[in-house]
Amino acid sequence: MRSSQRFSRSVVSFLVASAFCVPVWAATPSGGQPGPRQVATTALSMHADVEGIHEYRLPNGLQVLLIPDDAKPTTTVNMTYRVGSRHESYGETGMAHLLEHMLFKGTPRHPQVWADFNKRGFSANGSTWYDRTNYFASFAANEENLRWYLAWQADAMVNSFIARKDLDSEMTVVRNEMEMGENSPDRILMDKTLAAMYQWHNYGKSTIGARADVEGVDISHLQAFYKRYYQPDNATLIVSGKFDEAKVLAWVQRYFGVLPKPKRALPPLYTLDPVQDGERSVTLRRVGGVPLLYAGYHVMPGAHRDFAAVELLSIILGDAPSGRLHKQLTEKQLAASVFAFAPGLADPGFLLMGAQLGSGQDAAAAKKAMLDAAESIARQPITAEELDRAKAKWLNAWEQGFSDPQHVGVALSEAVALGDWRLFFLTRDRVKAIALSDVQRVAEHVLLASNRTTGEYVPTAAPVRADAPARVNVSEALKDFQPQRAQSKVAAFDASPANIDASTERFKLSSGMQVALLSKPTRGEAVKGALTLHFGNVQSLANWGSVPGMMAALLDKGTPTLSRQQVQDKLDALQAEVAFSSGAGTLTAQFTTRRAHVNAVLELLADMLQQPAFPADALEEVRRQALAGLDEQRKEPEAVLAEAMSRHGNPYPKGDVRYAETFDESEADLKAVQLDRVRAYHQQFLGSEHGQLALVGDVDRASTQKVLEKRFGSWRSAAAYERVPSPFVSVPPAQIQLITPDKQNATLSVVQPLALNDQDPDYPALMLANHLLGSGGDSRLWNRIREKEGLSYNVFSAVQWNPHEAHSVWSAGAIFAPQNKDRVLAAFKEEVQRALEKGFTQAEFEAGRRGLLNFRRLGRAQDARLAAGWVNNLFLDRTYALSAQVDAALEKLTLQQVNDALRRYLKPDQFVMGVAGDFKASK
Missing domain, CATH: 3.30.830.10 (Metalloenzyme, LuxS/M16 peptidase-like)
Incomplete structure (x- = not known):
C-alpha cells in the first residue's frame, strides 16, 4: 500500500478518464441481466477500440478497459476509483488513503485477502494519489486466478468490512507509514512547498493526510466516504495481458453486473486557487540529510493542450546532462544533483524542480543559479536542439511503457483520474506535434517569479502574473483526436x-x-x-x-x-x-x-x-x-x-x-x-x-x-581471474542498539549466517520454510506484526542464497515507530519461537507452497529477469532445467521436511539483532 508521493517524472503520469462515448451495441446474456455494451468515439467512426484498447460500460456505470496481449504469459488487473485526496473535505484528510488500507481487511466472503493473494502468487498492492485510488495485481496468466480476483474486486467494491476493529489495528500501520515519510527530508520539503503553493485546493495537502484527521477519523464518516465513492459508476476496471476476452466479459457481467446503479449524485468539486500574486517561501529544519532547494510553479491541468509543453520543459530543465539545471548547477559545482518533474493532474497542477547540495556548497548561490536557469528562458529562448532532444527522450519512455502490458494496465489509472483514458494517446500526439514557439510561450507564462514558491520570500515591485487557472473541457479537447493504428497482436510464449x-x-x-x-x-x-x-x-x-x-x-x-x-x-x-x-x-x-x-x-x-x-x-x-x-x-x-x-x-x-x-x-x-x-x-x-x-x-x-x-570476440583482460570466495564465517551473536535523533521511524535488522548453499538437499525445504515464516503475504511475521498488531508498514524475512560455498545468509527486518520497539521485538521473537516449537500447519504448508510456486512462475515471465537469470545460469553452468527440478522438489515436500529444515538451520541464540531509531521516548 502506497500513498503515491512521487518525486520523479513519469511519462504516463498524466493519463485521464471520464467518458465522451456513445453506445454501439448491447447484448443480453442468459439470465436476463443487461450485458456490457461496447463503447466507441464518434472520431473513430463507431469503431470499438483505440490502438488495441477496447472499452465497455455496464448499465450500472462501470467502465471496463480490456487490453489483450499474449506477448508474455502474465495478466494485470487494475481497479481505479475516481477518488483521491482531492475529494476529501474538512477533517477528512487521509481518508482516501486510509480506505485503501481498509479494503485489504476483507469482506464476509473474502475475510483473508492477503492470504489469498499469497497462495495464488499475486504481486498485488494499492496506491492513493490526489485524483484516484487504485488496486492492482499481476500474476502468471491463469483463468481461475483472474476470475477469483475479479470476484474479489466486485465484492470489495460494496461489501468491505470497514470495521472499527480493523481501523484500530491498521491505525498503527498507517502511522508507521507516516513516520517513514517523516524520516525523508525531500518528501517533507515537498509537502511543505506544496502547502505553501496552494491556499485552498487539496493539492496542497499530503495524500497521506494530517495525523490528527487520520487518528481522529470517525468510523461512520469513513463508511459514508466508502459508500459514496466506491460504486460502479465511479470506477474503471482495466485488464491487460494474456486473457480470453469473451470469458472476462462474462465474468465482469457475472460479478459486477449485479451491482445496482447508485442513486446518489457525487458532489461537484469547484475549488480552485486564485492566480499566485507573489513569491512564497518555506523553510524546513530537521536533523540529518543534505541541503535541498525546491522551486515550484503553478501549471495547467494535465488534460490541457499546453501541458505537453510542461512535460517537455521538465526534461529541458531537469535532465542530465543536457538539462539547463544540470549545466548551471551540477557542472558548475553549485549542486550535487538536480531534478524537475510535473505530474499531470485533473485540476491545475505544478512543475517542481530542485537541487541537492553537497557538503560545503553555497545554498544562496545554488538557489540563484536554479531560479536564473528557470526564469531566464524569455532572455535565452529554448533551442530546436533542446526541444528535439526532450521529445526523443519523452517519446522513447512512452514507447517503452506502452510496450509493457503490465505497465499499461496500471498506467491507465492516471488517465482515468484526469478525465478520459484516451488522453494517454492524445498527449503523445501533442508532444509529437508541438512547436518550439508553443513551448517557449508556455515557459514564459509559467516560469515567473510571481508564480514561484521556494524556501525564501523576495518582494517584487511590479509582479507579472501567470494566466488564471481554468479547467479543461475534455470532450472538446478530444473532438479531433484520431488514434493511431493498434500494434499487431503478439503470439503467446510458454514461460515453462x-x-x-x-x-x-x-x-x-x-x-x-x-x-x-x-x-x-x-x-x-x-x-x-x-x-x-x-x-x-x-x-x-x-x-x-x-x-x-x-x-x-x-x-x-x-x-x-x-x-x-x-x-x-x-x-x-x-x-x-x-x-x-x-x-x-x-x-x-x-x-x-x-x-x-x-x-x-x-x-x-x-x-x-x-x-x-x-x-x-x-x-x-x-x-x-x-x-x-x-x-x-x-x-x-x-x-x-x-x-x-x-x-x-x-x-x-x-x-x-x-x-x-x-x-x-x-x-x-x-x-x-x-x-x-x-x-x-x-x-x-x-x-x-x-x-x-x-x-x-x-x-x-x-x-x-x-x-x-x-x-x-577478442577483448581480453590483462589480469588473471579467480572468483572471489565467500567461505562460511561464524559470526558471534549480538544485540545492537543505535540512537538516531529526530527520526520518527525506526528499523529492525536480524541476521544469521547459514552453512549451506542453493545446491544443498535442504534448499527447497528451507526456501519454503522462510516463505511461511516471513517472505510471503500470508507469513507468520506479516500476520502477527503487520496485520494483527499493526506495528509495522513492512516486515519480512529472506535468504540470500550462495550458489558456491556453503555460506548463505538468513535475514529479517521491520520498520516501526520508536515507541513500539519493545512490542515489535517481543512479537518477532515470539513468532520465530512459535514456528520452531510448534511448526507450521498443514493448511499453511499447502497454501504457502502454492503461492511460492506461483511467484516463481511469475518471475520466469519477466523478460528482464529472464535475461539476468540466463547470465547467472551461464556463469554457474546451469540451465532452467534446474528451476524445474526445484519446482518439482517443492511439489514433493512434506510438512515434516519443511518444519525440520527450519529447526535445523534457524537458531535464535545465534542471531545478530539490531535496532536503530530515536528511542528516548520509549525509555
Whole structure:
C-alpha cells in the first residue's frame, strides 16, 4: 500500500478518464441481466477500440478497459476509483488513503485477502494519489486466478468490512507509514512547498493526510466516504495481458453486473486557487540529510493542450546532462544533483524542480543559479536542439511503457483520474506535434517569479502574473483526436523452464564470453539484455577503494568519438536505456531496446565498455553526488544500522573487497579517487573472456552473433581471474542498539549466517520454510506484526542464497515507530519461537507452497529477469532445467521436511539483532 508521493517524472503520469462515448451495441446474456455494451468515439467512426484498447460500460456505470496481449504469459488487473485526496473535505484528510488500507481487511466472503493473494502468487498492492485510488495485481496468466480476483474486486467494491476493529489495528500501520515519510527530508520539503503553493485546493495537502484527521477519523464518516465513492459508476476496471476476452466479459457481467446503479449524485468539486500574486517561501529544519532547494510553479491541468509543453520543459530543465539545471548547477559545482518533474493532474497542477547540495556548497548561490536557469528562458529562448532532444527522450519512455502490458494496465489509472483514458494517446500526439514557439510561450507564462514558491520570500515591485487557472473541457479537447493504428497482436510464449531452455540458443565467442539468446515475440519488438564481466582475484582486487564504483558510474559519460551528451542522444535515438553497476570483481550492465536497434546498441555498449573517455569533470560530478548521498545516509536509521551489522564479525582486513567500510572510510575513499587510478583499473581488469551476456526478446541470432564476435570476440583482460570466495564465517551473536535523533521511524535488522548453499538437499525445504515464516503475504511475521498488531508498514524475512560455498545468509527486518520497539521485538521473537516449537500447519504448508510456486512462475515471465537469470545460469553452468527440478522438489515436500529444515538451520541464540531509531521516548 502506497500513498503515491512521487518525486520523479513519469511519462504516463498524466493519463485521464471520464467518458465522451456513445453506445454501439448491447447484448443480453442468459439470465436476463443487461450485458456490457461496447463503447466507441464518434472520431473513430463507431469503431470499438483505440490502438488495441477496447472499452465497455455496464448499465450500472462501470467502465471496463480490456487490453489483450499474449506477448508474455502474465495478466494485470487494475481497479481505479475516481477518488483521491482531492475529494476529501474538512477533517477528512487521509481518508482516501486510509480506505485503501481498509479494503485489504476483507469482506464476509473474502475475510483473508492477503492470504489469498499469497497462495495464488499475486504481486498485488494499492496506491492513493490526489485524483484516484487504485488496486492492482499481476500474476502468471491463469483463468481461475483472474476470475477469483475479479470476484474479489466486485465484492470489495460494496461489501468491505470497514470495521472499527480493523481501523484500530491498521491505525498503527498507517502511522508507521507516516513516520517513514517523516524520516525523508525531500518528501517533507515537498509537502511543505506544496502547502505553501496552494491556499485552498487539496493539492496542497499530503495524500497521506494530517495525523490528527487520520487518528481522529470517525468510523461512520469513513463508511459514508466508502459508500459514496466506491460504486460502479465511479470506477474503471482495466485488464491487460494474456486473457480470453469473451470469458472476462462474462465474468465482469457475472460479478459486477449485479451491482445496482447508485442513486446518489457525487458532489461537484469547484475549488480552485486564485492566480499566485507573489513569491512564497518555506523553510524546513530537521536533523540529518543534505541541503535541498525546491522551486515550484503553478501549471495547467494535465488534460490541457499546453501541458505537453510542461512535460517537455521538465526534461529541458531537469535532465542530465543536457538539462539547463544540470549545466548551471551540477557542472558548475553549485549542486550535487538536480531534478524537475510535473505530474499531470485533473485540476491545475505544478512543475517542481530542485537541487541537492553537497557538503560545503553555497545554498544562496545554488538557489540563484536554479531560479536564473528557470526564469531566464524569455532572455535565452529554448533551442530546436533542446526541444528535439526532450521529445526523443519523452517519446522513447512512452514507447517503452506502452510496450509493457503490465505497465499499461496500471498506467491507465492516471488517465482515468484526469478525465478520459484516451488522453494517454492524445498527449503523445501533442508532444509529437508541438512547436518550439508553443513551448517557449508556455515557459514564459509559467516560469515567473510571481508564480514561484521556494524556501525564501523576495518582494517584487511590479509582479507579472501567470494566466488564471481554468479547467479543461475534455470532450472538446478530444473532438479531433484520431488514434493511431493498434500494434499487431503478439503470439503467446510458454514461460515453462523446458520451453525457456528449448527457445534459447547458447554459444561462446572466441574470447570465451558465454552468450544466451532467447528469441521470443514481444510487444513493440522490445528486447531486454544483461551482461556481467568477471575479472581479477582477491589479491589483485585489493586496495582499490571506491575506484570500481566510480569507474562504473563513468562508463556512460562519453567515448573518444562521442561526448557524454552524444552518448545520451544516441541511446534516446536507439530507444535504449543502459545502466552499469559494479561488485567485487564484477561489472554488470542492464539494457533495453527494440529489435531494429539491438545490434547498434551492442556496438555502442562495446564502445562504452572498451573505450570510455573518463572525462575529469564527470569524475568530479560523480564524486560530489556520491559524497552528498553518503552525507544523507549518516543519520538515517536503516543506513546506520546496516553499517554496524555489516561490520560485526567481518573477518577481512581493510583493502579486501569483502571488507565492510565505515562512513568515514567510504568518504575518504571517495575523496581519494584519481582519474589515473580509474583508467588503470579499467585497463588492468576489464575484458570479456570470463563474461556472460543474455538477450531476451525479438532478436535475430545471425546478425547479433556477428556483432558480438566482432566487438567482444577478442577483448581480453590483462589480469588473471579467480572468483572471489565467500567461505562460511561464524559470526558471534549480538544485540545492537543505535540512537538516531529526530527520526520518527525506526528499523529492525536480524541476521544469521547459514552453512549451506542453493545446491544443498535442504534448499527447497528451507526456501519454503522462510516463505511461511516471513517472505510471503500470508507469513507468520506479516500476520502477527503487520496485520494483527499493526506495528509495522513492512516486515519480512529472506535468504540470500550462495550458489558456491556453503555460506548463505538468513535475514529479517521491520520498520516501526520508536515507541513500539519493545512490542515489535517481543512479537518477532515470539513468532520465530512459535514456528520452531510448534511448526507450521498443514493448511499453511499447502497454501504457502502454492503461492511460492506461483511467484516463481511469475518471475520466469519477466523478460528482464529472464535475461539476468540466463547470465547467472551461464556463469554457474546451469540451465532452467534446474528451476524445474526445484519446482518439482517443492511439489514433493512434506510438512515434516519443511518444519525440520527450519529447526535445523534457524537458531535464535545465534542471531545478530539490531535496532536503530530515536528511542528516548520509549525509555
